[in-house]
Amino acid sequence: MKHSVSRRNFLAGAPLAITALAADTPANTGGKPAMLGGPKAFIGDFPGWPVYDQTEERALIDTLRSGKWYRGSGQTVGKFEQAYAQLTGAKCCLATANGTSALFTSLNALGVEPGDEVVVPPYTFVATINVVLRQHALPVFVDTDLETFQMDARKVEAAISPQTRAIMPVHLGGNACDLDALLPIAGKHGIPLIEDACQAHLAEWKGRKVGTYGQAGCFSFQASKNLNSGEGGAILCNDEDLRERCYAFHNNGSGLKYIGTSFTYNSSGANLRMTEFQGALLMAQMTRIEAQAKTRTENARYLTSLLKEIPGIAPARMYGGCTRNAYHLYMFRYDKTRFANLPRAVFLKALAAEGIPAASGYTPLNTQPFLKNVLASRGYQRLFPPKVLAQWQERTRCPVNDRLCAEAVWFTQTMLLAPRGAMDQIAGAVRKIQAHAGELAKA
Numbered sequence: 001m002k003h004s005v006s007r008r009n010f011l012a013g014a015p016l017a018i019t020a021l022a023a024d025t026p027a028n029t030g031g032k033p034a035m036l037g038g039p040k041a042f043i044g045d046f047p048g049w050p051v052y053d054q055t056e057e058r059a060l061i062d063t064l065r066s067g068k069w070y071r072g073s074g075q076t077v078g079k080f081e082q083a084y085a086q087l088t089g090a091k092c093c094l095a096t097a098n099g100t101s102a103l104f105t106s107l108n109a110l111g112v113e114p115g116d117e118v119v120v121p122p123y124t125f126v127a128t129i130n131v132v133l134r135q136h137a138l139p140v141f142v143d144t145d146l147e148t149f150q151m152d153a154r155k156v157e158a159a160i161s162p163q164t165r166a167i168m169p170v171h172l173g174g175n176a177c178d179l180d181a182l183l184p185i186a187g188k189h190g191i192p193l194i195e196d197a198c199q200a201h202l203a204e205w206k207g208r209k210v211g212t213y214g215q216a217g218c219f220s221f222q223a224s225k226n227l228n229s230g231e232g233g234a235i236l237c238n239d240e241d242l243r244e245r246c247y248a249f250h251n252n253g254s255g256l257k258y259i260g261t262s263f264t265y266n267s268s269g270a271n272l273r274m275t276e277f278q279g280a281l282l283m284a285q286m287t288r289i290e291a292q293a294k295t296r297t298e299n300a301r302y303l304t305s306l307l308k309e310i311p312g313i314a315p316a317r318m319y320g321g322c323t324r325n326a327y328h329l330y331m332f333r334y335d336k337t338r339f340a341n342l343p344r345a346v347f348l349k350a351l352a353a354e355g356i357p358a359a360s361g362y363t364p365l366n367t368q369p370f371l372k373n374v375l376a377s378r379g380y381q382r383l384f385p386p387k388v389l390a391q392w393q394e395r396t397r398c399p400v401n402d403r404l405c406a407e408a409v410w411f412t413q414t415m416l417l418a419p420r421g422a423m424d425q426i427a428g429a430v431r432k433i434q435a436h437a438g439e440l441a442k443a
């Protein structure tokens with residue numbers, strides 16, 4: 001092992017070999033919470049991320065020594081695109097610099113223009129919205145389904161106007177949005193559906209990979225994601241012509257037919273290309289993706305079976321069509337009234353004291369102050385009728401999402417790579433906190 005590989009990273013390379021040291025505690029039978037001086041429910045570290053070994057080292061060194069660091073000279077990005085298309089069952093794949101550029105490229109290739117509207121969820125990473133704004137289009141938010149954390153498909157039709165040029169749902173947390181409801185709405189109105197699958201690698205809807213249902217499906221390989229090359233992204237589609245338009249856009253307007261031949265362009269564009277180093281890392285990381293996903297699924301199912309028995313804990317439900325959840329996040333709602341009104345922030349602190357990191361997740365995107373500034377900007381004032389801008393706030397109210405943002409709790413995907421015993425300890429910690437919630441509320 002080289003010095004640069006820390007012990008932690010080395011261990012992370014073999015997450016299943018880690019023994020999460022079970023505190024020899026009566027955690028399940030109601031010992032004191034760690035915040036009140038009791039023993040921790042979970043001792044040790046959850047698996048680290050990224051996971052890598054000599055496979056990645058060799059791939060990177062080989063790329064370095066080839067001297068071919070860009071997709072125009074090497075073949076690694078092209079090989080990754082083939083492999084990712086094969087893995088997902090898509091006809092076409094285009095790799096990009098990151099997930100944001102995958103979304104941005106798709107919006108451009110599908111003809112979303114300044115002054116158009118795009119239907120989006122408010123419960124997502126801000127990049128979903130930023131790409132709409134970079135296109136100088138208007139994000140129209142549709143409220144969230146409280147039980148699944150996904151865009152509420154029952155409210156989409158009301159958000160569509162003659163200016164709507166795309167519907168962009170997110171498969172949030174690796175759970176799938178309601179494609180059976182959304183696809184017919186998009187079809188009926190002749191509007192492209194762009195799947196933001198940036199958190200949903202290998203997730204499936206009715207046995208087929210998400211990201212292959214809409215006109216385009218966008219993925220991220222940013223460092224936190226379940227498939228990781230530090231930065232990276234990909235677009236899936238089933239239409240060679242669309243892939244060519246995406247290719248041209250991400251290559252400064254030069255389509256495949258032109259690469260390396262002459263300075264001729266078929267569109268405007270940007271440089272959003274993936275490097276050969278990213279492609280090499282992804283090929284290596286892909287050797288582990290199935291096994292990791294399987295571990296997450298098994299642990300998540302087990303954790304759900306434990307947590308759903310606890311009053312006041314509601315794990316995110318899946319739609320019937322979701323046959324595989326990628327579990328980028330393990331999400332549930334916390335009802336403080338079942339925990340002696342212990343505020344969520346204190347619940348999270350109490351979990352952290354037990355050795356279990358948890359987060360409160362997203363804040364509502366539709367009410368971010370920066371959006372008001374965007375709408376008030378010179379460009380937006382010129383692009384949109386005053387009435388549209390004036391009615392936007394009322395039109396994009398999302399009361400259910402506001403509630404979800406106040407109740408949500410997340411665990412990260414790496415926690416689901418821990419041994420099964422860690423799931424018992426997580427649930428034990430929640431039960432312990434509940435049993436002493438009154439004391440904790442006063443502490």
Ligand SMILES: *Cc1c(COP(=O)(O)O)cnc(C)c1O
Nearest residue numbers: 098099100125127128198220222
């Ligand atoms: C990560 C993410 C993105 C952006 O991907 P980057 O690779 O970070 O640019 C977009 N949408 C969602 C839902 C994401 O989670």
